[in-house]
Amino acid sequence: MYKLQAQAVSVWYGTHQALFNVSLSLERNQILALIGPSGCGKSTFLRLFNRMNDFIPDFRLAGKVLIDGEDIYAPGVDPVLLRRRVGMVFQKPTPFPFSIYENVAYGLRLQNRLPENLIRERVEQALQQAALWDEVKDKLKKSALSLSGGQQQRLCIARALAIRPSLILMDEPTSALDPISTAKIEELLTDLKRYYTIVIVTHNMQQAARISDYTAFFKDGYLIECDRTKDFFTNPKHPETLRYITGRFG
Amino acid sequence: MPSPLLKRPSKRWREGALTLLVSAISWSMLVVLVGVIGFLVYQGGKVLSWEFLTTPMQEGMQAGGIAPPLVGSLWVSTLALLIGAILGTATGAYLSEFSSKGHLHHLIELLVNTLAGIPSIVYGLFGMALFVVVLGFGASILSGALTLSLLSLPILIRNAQEAFSSISTDLKLASLGMGASPVQTFWRITLRLAFPRLITGYVLAMGRLLGETAPILFTVAAYYLPAYPHSPLEPTMMLPYHLYALITSGTNITQTYPMAFGTALVLVSITLLLTVAAAILRFRLKKHLHV
Numbered sequence: 001m002y003k004l005q006a007q008a009v010s011v012w013y014g015t016h017q018a019l020f021n022v023s024l025s026l027e028r029n030q031i032l033a034l035i036g037p038s039g040c041g042k043s044t045f046l047r048l049f050n051r052m053n054d055f056i057p058d059f060r061l062a063g064k065v066l067i068d069g070e071d072i073y074a075p076g077v078d079p080v081l082l083r084r085r086v087g088m089v090f091q092k093p094t095p096f097p098f099s100i101y102e103n104v105a106y107g108l109r110l111q112n113r114l115p116e117n118l119i120r121e122r123v124e125q126a127l128q129q130a131a132l133w134d135e136v137k138d139k140l141k142k143s144a145l146s147l148s149g150g151q152q153q154r155l156c157i158a159r160a161l162a163i164r165p166s167l168i169l170m171d172e173p174t175s176a177l178d179p180i181s182t183a184k185i186e187e188l189l190t191d192l193k194r195y196y197t198i199v200i201v202t203h204n205m206q207q208a209a210r211i212s213d214y215t216a217f218f219k220d221g222y223l224i225e226c227d228r229t230k231d232f233f234t235n236p237k238h239p240e241t242l243r244y245i246t247g248r249f250g
Numbered sequence: 251m252p253s254p255l256l257k258r259p260s261k262r263w264r265e266g267a268l269t270l271l272v273s274a275i276s277w278s279m280l281v282v283l284v285g286v287i288g289f290l291v292y293q294g295g296k297v298l299s300w301e302f303l304t305t306p307m308q309e310g311m312q313a314g315g316i317a318p319p320l321v322g323s324l325w326v327s328t329l330a331l332l333i334g335a336i337l338g339t340a341t342g343a344y345l346s347e348f349s350s351k352g353h354l355h356h357l358i359e360l361l362v363n364t365l366a367g368i369p370s371i372v373y374g375l376f377g378m379a380l381f382v383v384v385l386g387f388g389a390s391i392l393s394g395a396l397t398l399s400l401l402s403l404p405i406l407i408r409n410a411q412e413a414f415s416s417i418s419t420d421l422k423l424a425s426l427g428m429g430a431s432p433v434q435t436f437w438r439i440t441l442r443l444a445f446p447r448l449i450t451g452y453v454l455a456m457g458r459l460l461g462e463t464a465p466i467l468f469t470v471a472a473y474y475l476p477a478y479p480h481s482p483l484e485p486t487m488m489l490p491y492h493l494y495a496l497i498t499s500g501t502n503i504t505q506t507y508p509m510a511f512g513t514a515l516v517l518v519s520i521t522l523l524l525t526v527a528a529a530i531l532r533f534r535l536k537k538h539l540h541v
Contacts, residue, residue: 052427057350084429094424097443106438107428156424163429 001069003028003197004049004167009063011044013056018044021063022223024216028166031189031198033212033229035205036244040218042201046169049199050086051079067167084111087160087196091172093152095144095159100136103144103155107163122162129195130158131188150181157188161196168192170200174207186211205245209233217241290518294511302512306476311496312505316513318476322486323517325479326391326470327459330398334406334459335452337399342410347436366404371464373401378468392482394470401465402455409451413444446532453528457521463490489517 002025011019019041026032034042044053049067053059065072072082084107096103104123108114114122123140127133132154136147144155153173160168174182189198189211202208208215209229216226217240225238236242252258301315308314341358349355377397387393417440425435471491479486493513500506 050427052423055423055426080429080431082429083427088424088427090420090424090427092420094418094420096421096424096439106425107430110428110430110434110438159428 002026002066003030003068004199005064005066005069006045006048007064007066009045009048009061009065011041011048011053011062012058012060014058018221020221023063024223024226026197026199026214028197029193029195030213031193031200031211032214032216033208034199034201034216034218035203035208036218036224041221042216042218043171045218045223046171046199046201049167049169050083050088052083052088054079084163085165085167087157087163087165087168089153089156089160089168089170089173092176093149093156095147095152095155097143097145099141100144100147100155101140104158104162106159111163122164123158126158126162127155129161129192130154131184131191132158148181150177150184153177153181153185154188157185161192166196168196168198170198172201172203175203182207205233217244219244287515287518287522290511290515294508294513294515297508297512298515303516307474310500311474311492311509312500312502316489316492316509316516318478319487319489319492319513320516321478322391322471323460323489325482325486326394326398326466326488327456329391329395329482330402330459331452331456333395334399334402334455338403338406339410339448341403341407342412343414343436343441345407346411346414347440348432362404362407365400366408369464370401370462371467373397374465374468376400377465382469387483389468389470389472389485390483391470391479391486394466394488395482397465397469398459398462401462402459405455405458406451409455410444410448413447413451414440416447417443446535449535450528450532453524453531457524460520461490461517463494466491489513493517 005025006022009019009022010017022041022045034046036042047053048061048065049072051072053061061073067082067086071077096106098106101123104126105119108119108122124133124137127136132151135151136142136155139146144152147155153176157168157173174185177185186207189200192198193213200208200212212229214226215229215232217224217232217238219240225232225236225241227237232241233245236245303315303320304317305315306318307316341362345355345358349358374397377393377400381387381393381396382389387396421439421443422435425439426432430438466488470485471488472485473487473491473495475485475487493510496506496510496513
């Protein structure tokens with residue numbers, strides 16, 4: 001069974017149609033990169049999987065979005081509970097102005113009261129998975145805002161991992177970071193793949209080529225091409241894809 | 251002689267003149283404030299003493315202290331602030347965080363704006379009609395506090411609205427993305443981070459309420475009642491009205507004149523103290539919150 005599937009998905013914001021009849025499937029423990037020029041619908045597509053588009057007024061959807069075979073837009077599905085199973089990392093690091101520890105514990109404290117020692121354990125695990133533990137283990141009570149931009153972004157990843165999601169969505173997670181921090185996060189992603197399925201929006205084609213197993217190219221709301229990353233970049237089937245990856249537009 | 255590229259253009263004097271003008275105006279504001287307080291201290295400073303603050307009036311109102319109106323003012327304003335803060339913060343939260351920006355939203359916005367433009371004496375009249383007469387609370391601390399809380403509502407609603415919407419949308423979305431419900435996000439992120447600003451608004455509103463005279467005239471303030479209230483259903487003396495009485499109704503003006511200024515000085519000092527306390531509290535809270 002596929003980890004996630006979009007079946008003939010179209011999306012409107014009011015009268016503006018943002019996605020046209022997009023279908024795509026991804027197996028578990030894979031990284032899918034979404035690329036395309038600004039405004040092509042890749043972020044909209046990403047945010048379908050944790051229903052973050054629901055917050056945009058006049059959002060409308062046709063088609064089906066499935067996670068583990070379950071229709072997440074079916075009536076009776078609680079988007080709040082869905083978001084607890086899907087981690088999200090945004091473009092700009094968004095640490096809460098609390099301590100490092102409380103940031104990672106945030107998602108855990110939203111659910112049933114867990115004993116503090118269990119929370120501490122999960123916080124440590126998440127920070128280790130996000131390759132941040134060694135840098136912060138002596139200052140967990142310090143403000144998260146005292147961290148560098150790259151560390152803040154890894155903290156946000158740790159925060160998303162702490163609730164043990166099965167799917168992680170990333171919206172250009174490295175576009176606000178320097179190359180060294182970017183390299184760290186890319187390395188981290190390839191590690192995380194063992195436990196999680198990851199969908200990542202990126203502006204950076206090299207990044208898509210470096211880290212992803214599948215690449216999907218969007219343009220003007222259409223999914224132009226989706227293929228294994230190595231085939232996608234070496235042997236694109238669609239002329240638009242070729243034009244894009246050779247840098248002729250976008 | 252600087253090169254032509256670096257040479258100061260002759261029009262630059264305008265910038266200097268404007269800066270000078272703007273800073274001169276702000277300094278003169280400070281002079282006005284210091285002047286007002288200095289004048290109050292000069293006129294009323296000599297009657298100020300611990301006794302003045304802690305004992306009741308004597309010999310009509312020609313001697314003694316201002317304890318009953320001081321206590322009354324604090325009672326009424328605190329209660330008014332409590333009611334106003336709860337209603338105002340809730341309304342502000344609805345407008346900023348929860349409403350779908352439809353007709354109801356615009357209606358409430360309109361009402362708040364209208365409320366803000368109503369003269370305070372009208373609030374007094376309304377409070378008397380509704381709380382004193384219809385609801386039967388009589389001239390009492392409760393009636394006065396309810397009336398004042400209505401007056402404070404527009405300020406507190408706006409304050410809460412601005413405090414909540416000043417919290418970054420990114421953080422609210424990050425919280426929602428973690429699987430926090432909108433209500434959880436409000437309690438754990440928005441309200442928590444907006445708290446320092448809310449507190450400042452509350453304290454400033456309190457300062458404003460302490461000085462209001464018209465809304466308390468017919469709803470709570472007693473002309474002469476040298477006793478302390480035992481329940482919210484009793485009337486009480488209050489500082490602004492006492493000040494008015496001291497200035498207008500005394501027969502021995504040489505004696506009551508300094509007392510009136512002493513009373514004014516106490517009023518202004520409380521407001522100043524509250525403002526300073528708000529600043530300190532906000533600083534502390536911000537540090538605690540790492541913002």
